Amino acid sequence: MSLNQTKQDTTFxxxxxxxxxxxxGGWVIGKGVFNCGYNMMNDLVGDASYMQVLVLNAIGRLxxxxxxxxxxxVYICLSWPDSRIWCNQIGAxxxxxxxxxxxxxxxxxxxADSRGYGSKPLIDGVTFIQNALIxxxxxxxxxxxxxxxCAKYGxxxxxxxxxxxxxxxxxxxEAMERVTKNLGFSIDPHLxxxxxxxxxxxxxxxxxxxxxxxxxxxxxxxxxxxxxxYQIFSIVVNSGVTACYMDTYDRPAGAxxxxxxxxxxxxxxxxxxx
Amino acid sequence: xxxQMAQKKAKVARRDDQYAKKISTKIWHEQPSEQNPxxxxxxxxxxxxxxxxxxxxxxVEVLYLLFRSELPTKEEAEIFExxxxxxxxxxxxxxxxxxxIVAGVGKTDPVHILPIALSTLGGNFQGAGEVEPAVRFLRxxxxxxxxxxxxxxxxxxxxPAEGDWSIAPGFGSYYGGVDLMAQQLAQQLATLPGCGKLxxxxxxxxxxxxxxxxxxxxxxxxxxxxxDLGFLPFACAALYQLISAPGLLAHGLEYCKKPMxxxxxxxxxxxVIESD
Numbered sequence: 001m002s003l004n005q006t007k008q009d010t011t012f013x014x015x016x017x018x019x020x021x022x023x024x025g026g027w028v029i030g031k032g033v034f035n036c037g038y039n040m041m042n043d044l045v046g047d048a049s050y051m052q053v054l055v056l057n058a059i060g061r062l063x064x065x066x067x068x069x070x071x072x073x074v075y076i077c078l079s080w081p082d083s084r085i086w087c088n089q090i091g092a093x094x095x096x097x098x099x100x101x102x103x104x105x106x107x108x109x110x111x112a113d114s115r116g117y118g119s120k121p122l123i124d125g126v127t128f129i130q131n132a133l134i135x136x137x138x139x140x141x142x143x144x145x146x147x148x149x150c151a152k153y154g155x156x157x158x159x160x161x162x163x164x165x166x167x168x169x170x171x172x173x174e175a176m177e178r179v180t181k182n183l184g185f186s187i188d189p190h191l192x193x194x195x196x197x198x199x200x201x202x203x204x205x206x207x208x209x210x211x212x213x214x215x216x217x218x219x220x221x222x223x224x225x226x227x228x229x230y231q232i233f234s235i236v237v238n239s240g241v242t243a244c245y246m247d248t249y250d251r252p253a254g255a256x257x258x259x260x261x262x263x264x265x266x267x268x269x270x271x272x273x274x
Numbered sequence: 275x276x277x278q279m280a281q282k283k284a285k286v287a288r289r290d291d292q293y294a295k296k297i298s299t300k301i302w303h304e305q306p307s308e309q310n311p312x313x314x315x316x317x318x319x320x321x322x323x324x325x326x327x328x329x330x331x332x333x334v335e336v337l338y339l340l341f342r343s344e345l346p347t348k349e350e351a352e353i354f355e356x357x358x359x360x361x362x363x364x365x366x367x368x369x370x371x372x373x374x375i376v377a378g379v380g381k382t383d384p385v386h387i388l389p390i391a392l393s394t395l396g397g398n399f400q401g402a403g404e405v406e407p408a409v410r411f412l413r414x415x416x417x418x419x420x421x422x423x424x425x426x427x428x429x430x431x432x433x434p435a436e437g438d439w440s441i442a443p444g445f446g447s448y449y450g451g452v453d454l455m456a457q458q459l460a461q462q463l464a465t466l467p468g469c470g471k472l473x474x475x476x477x478x479x480x481x482x483x484x485x486x487x488x489x490x491x492x493x494x495x496x497x498x499x500x501x502d503l504g505f506l507p508f509a510c511a512a513l514y515q516l517i518s519a520p521g522l523l524a525h526g527l528e529y530c531k532k533p534m535x536x537x538x539x540x541x542x543x544x545x546v547i548e549s550d
Binding site for chain 2: 008009010012013018019020021022023025026028029034037099100103107110165166167168169170171258259260261262263264265266267268269270271272273274
């Protein structure tokens with residue numbers, strides 16, 4: 001090992017070692033709590049909704065109230081008390097183990113940071129619809145967009161935002177369509193295209209748009225990036241997890257889904273000696 | 275269009291996907307007692323009786339067995355044990371350890387310290403999140419000349435104006451220089467009979483890169499040894515967390531009984547709110 005013995009430049013780390021820098025804000029003791037230029041106690045508390053402030057903290061911009069209300073409705077759509085859902089089951093298992101509610105909820109939220117469900121697939125869903133609109137505006141037909149995307153998965157309709165595990169159809173979209181209408185939002189280019197893609201998938205594969213596809217398209221029309229949307233929904237499953245935790249926490253410990261030894265199918269090596 | 279599409283919506287119906295009726299495993303077999311089907315009277319790990327393992331095998335051997343389904347050879351056990359010791363503690367300056375310490379001093383329930391710290395350690399920057407890409411990088415390049423790979427990396431990768439240079443997964447600068455501990459630990463592990471080809475290749479690559487003030491990162495060393503031992507790439511990342519867990523926990527627990535004032539809280543003058 002031959003290492004250069006000259007003094008190394010550590011200016012970058014020295015700067016950050018000496019002071020803590022924040023682009024978001026902080027508590028200036030005696031003056032107030034500041035967040036992206038807002039005085040939290042004077043400008044936000046009592047005037048902005050919790051969801052507006054959640055979005056502010058997630059992306060650094062305060063959304064208009066009705067957009068925050070729309071996002072809040074999505075939060076309700078994506079968090080329900082059914083302990084068969086993977087993240088919720090972790091809440092229920094924590095409940096039966098008598099963990100703290102915070103531990104359970106955070107564990108369930110972490111579980112939903114998943115490639116298969118929860119918030120992370122929004123990155124792919126938003127990326128897809130934003131790229132699809134670019135292609136569409138360049139002249140690609142909806143049929144070509146669907147065919148090209150499915151071709152990456154051996155012709156299967158594996159487009160994030162369309163089809164869903166466990167069930168066909170998605171009751172949450174009709175609910176959100178109602179919210180969209182009631183809040184006075186229009187149907188803009190990404191969402192229009194999403195509907196056209198859904199029609200193509202229905203015709204070819206009998207598959208529908210799912211809530212991811214709807215949210216991805218709608219929020220793309222509100223100039224949000226894939227990462228911003230993922231950030232906004234980072235804890236989207238939390239309240240359903242809490243509910244499932246409480247359901248089992250309030251029962252006798254160990255009463256949730258107990259298993260006998262033989263309920264586990266052993267597929268490994270036969271008994272052997274050391 | 276909305277109303278039209280809504281009218282066309284299919285009725286929500288369960289798919290006919292077939293889900294397993296039971297949990298299955300190749301790892302662990304519990305034999306029920308005759309009196310109570312919920313109580314195990316014997317547990318076997320990949321076929322070996324747990325009590326026999328307790329009596330006759332080391333922790334390192336059983337840990338290897340758990341993940342690899344066979345007991346390690348003497349050489350495999352030796353390098354695995356030295357790897358576990360090498361990265362047993364990221365050290366008190368590491369962000370994951372700092373998370374553990376903050377949890378400890380903040381009077382967080384001690385059972386939360388490890389999950390908290392491990393989530394920080396899961397990061398992609400010199401954390402467990404870098405280990406899987408490092409395994410894939412090593413596997414992809416290990417048949418090429420380390421010198422040629424080094425030259426290509428130096429030519430194609432741009433050193434950032436600020437911060438560390440991640441020239442390849444598992445290799446880079448550490449506070450602007452070479453991570454001396456990572457080099458030393460890699461060299462020690464490379465002396466062992468159980469040293470595999472990825473560790474040896476990575477060591478050569480690290481030497482080739484050092485003129486640029488980059489070399490092995492700890493994540494790279496762990497990736498190489500674990501991959502040489504046959505652990506799958508995605509498992510290597512999570513195992514890196516497991517390996518580092520004792521140190522994280524020790525530092526967190528060390529602070530549990532200390533007052534909140536025992537951990538620095540920057541002065542107002544040292545907290546800078548930047549505005550556009």
